[in-house]
Amino acid sequence: MIPFDYRRADDVDSAVATVTGNPRAAFLGGGTNLVDHMKLGIAEPELLVDVTGLPLDRVEELPDGGLRIGTNVRNSDLAAHPLVRERYPVLAQAVLAGASGQLRNLATTGGNLLQRTRCVYFQDVTTPCNKRTPGEGCAALHGYTRYHAVLGASPHCVAVHPSDLAVALTALDAVVRVRRADGERTVRASALHRLPGAHAERDTVLEHGELITAVDLPPLRFAANSRYRKARDRASYAFALVSVAAALDVADGRVRDVRLALGGVAHKPWHATLAEHAMRGGPATVDAFQAAADAELAEAEPLPDNGFKLKLARNMIVSALRGLAGEDAP
Amino acid sequence: MADTESEITLLVDGVRRSLAVDNRVTLLDALRDRLGVTSPKKGCDHGQCGACTVLLDGRRVTTCLTFAVACDGAEVTTSAGLATDGRLHPLHQAFLDHDGFQCGYCTPGQICSAAGLLDEAGAGWPSAVTADVRTAPALDEEEIRERMSGNLCRCGAYVNIVAAISEVAAKAEPAP
Structure with missing residues (x-):
């Protein structure tokens, strides 16, 4: 690790100005990913601007009935918040499905979204990785591919995004609030992360110096009927092989509305728009759920070791939706 | 400097x-x-x-x-x-009573994690195995295992660690 300067941010604007003005500066949140990357030699900032003291640590009700989650709200506080648990159980479940009790006490909302892939080749600086060093090549492509993407990958990168929180936020169509040197902008959660294309080094659409200040959850009555399911190689404390965030609104046996997003399958949380479209207005039946899952996964391109993810994703989608429709759904 | x-x-x-x-x-x-x-x-x-x-x-x-x-x-x-005034914390004593370790290297981390877990559960926090996250679950063995998943024990004393924490959790719960 190279020596670095450390400053505590006094206010949002000066923190953004400081990092924007120094290409070797980085924001420090809970540190659970960045500190590890500094140890591993993946990240080498010369200045850390600690934003955890900024007053962005509250969950507030919005006038429209939604919630605003400050970027410094710790993962554990987010999952424990009564309004989150009541109105958006998929979000509380997603957060609780990730990391460990100790890490959730440290990790922040913004930091969770900006965590980087756990692709072992990305984390091992002795192997080539386009995400670490653009143009270097991808060791994962012809390596052990069990954990890698089946949707939206490119010849440059097959890594998946590790966040559970981001999958739930994508399903809920949350809005990410971003401060930049010349003002504020908003980005839909589903558009925050990007597919790798020819620029695997860019995980998100954010530019250097832009700071996530909050995440807004829109009012969504049927989100009270929502669920997060996660399959992994051990019962707890592991990243997803496949995860599913779903919310379902059923009336008279028909799907009035539905939200669906997948984790563990792509370089970004995968908003399953094809499946949503296939289900809306149709019957809330297992056959319809299966057809919707098949529509979503039709374009998948599995790698030699991860073809199982397709069947797993299909089964988990159907299982999650059936649970939300009621176990007696036909 | x-x-x-x-x-x-x-x-x-x-x-x-x-x-x-x-x-x-x-x-x-x-x-x-x-x-x-x-x-x-x-x-x-x-x-x-x-x-x-x-x-x-x-x-x-x-x-x-x-x-x-x-x-x-x-x-x-x-x-x-x-430990206070030379007296063991109830979790320390419970780990001794239940053989909650062999080599002991992971034990201080296990103890602190268990102490944090008891506070979190006392505050009504749910976990990944809580069937309904709207509720504050009782600390049964499944809940304790999930909440302790961030602490590894290479001696494999998990069964006794869960027993030790269960005992302290039961004493911490208000009488019905």
Whole structure:
């Protein structure tokens, strides 16, 4: 690790100005990913601007009935918040499905979204990785591919995004609030992360110096009927092989509305728009759920070791939706 | 002092400690190597094993993924600091009574994590195995296992660790 300067941010604007003005500066949140990357030699900032003291640590009700989650709200506080648990159980479940009790006490909302892939080749600086060093090549492509993407990958990168929180936020169509040197902008959660294309080094659409200040959850009555399911190689404390965030609104046996997003399958949380479209207005039946899952996964391109993810994703989608429709759904 | 070093003060197990640290020093290394506080242990040094767990301002955290400089002014309680006036904490005694360890290397982290878990459950926090996250679940064995998943024990004393925590949790619950 190279020596670095450390400053505590006094206010949002000066923190953004400081990092924007120094290409070797980085924001420090809970540190659970960045500190590890500094140890591993993946990240080498010369200045850390600690934003955890900024007053962005509250969950507030919005006038429209939604919630605003400050970027410094710790993962554990987010999952424990009564309004989150009541109105958006998929979000509380997603957060609780990730990391460990100790890490959730440290990790922040913004930091969770900006965590980087756990692709072992990305984390091992002795192997080539386009995400670490653009143009270097991808060791994962012809390596052990069990954990890698089946949707939206490119010849440059097959890594998946590790966040559970981001999958739930994508399903809920949350809005990410971003401060930049010349003002504020908003980005839909589903558009925050990007597919790798020819620029695997860019995980998100954010530019250097832009700071996530909050995440807004829109009012969504049927989100009270929502669920997060996660399959992994051990019962707890592991990243997803496949995860599913779903919310379902059923009336008279028909799907009035539905939200669906997948984790563990792509370089970004995968908003399953094809499946949503296939289900809306149709019957809330297992056959319809299966057809919707098949529509979503039709374009998948599995790698030699991860073809199982397709069947797993299909089964988990159907299982999650059936649970939300009621176990007696036909 | 160079820009890459900082003066910090920590309240460690009730004792105020001031020191100069290179900004690269983690809280774990500051405690063990600089202050001689060796209760938290270094296992994986990547946040995966939980051996370095302490209570930071009352909450369980891994100290290997936290820079000491970012903890200036914080209160740190280690497993050793949970003992008061030479008397063991109920979790210490329960780990002894239930054989909750063999080599003991992970134990201080297990104890601090268990202490944090009891506070979190007492505050009504759900977990990943809670059937309905709207409810505050009782701490049965499944809940304890899930909530302790950030602490590895390579001796495999898990069954007895769960028994020890279950006993303390049962005593902590208000009488019906």
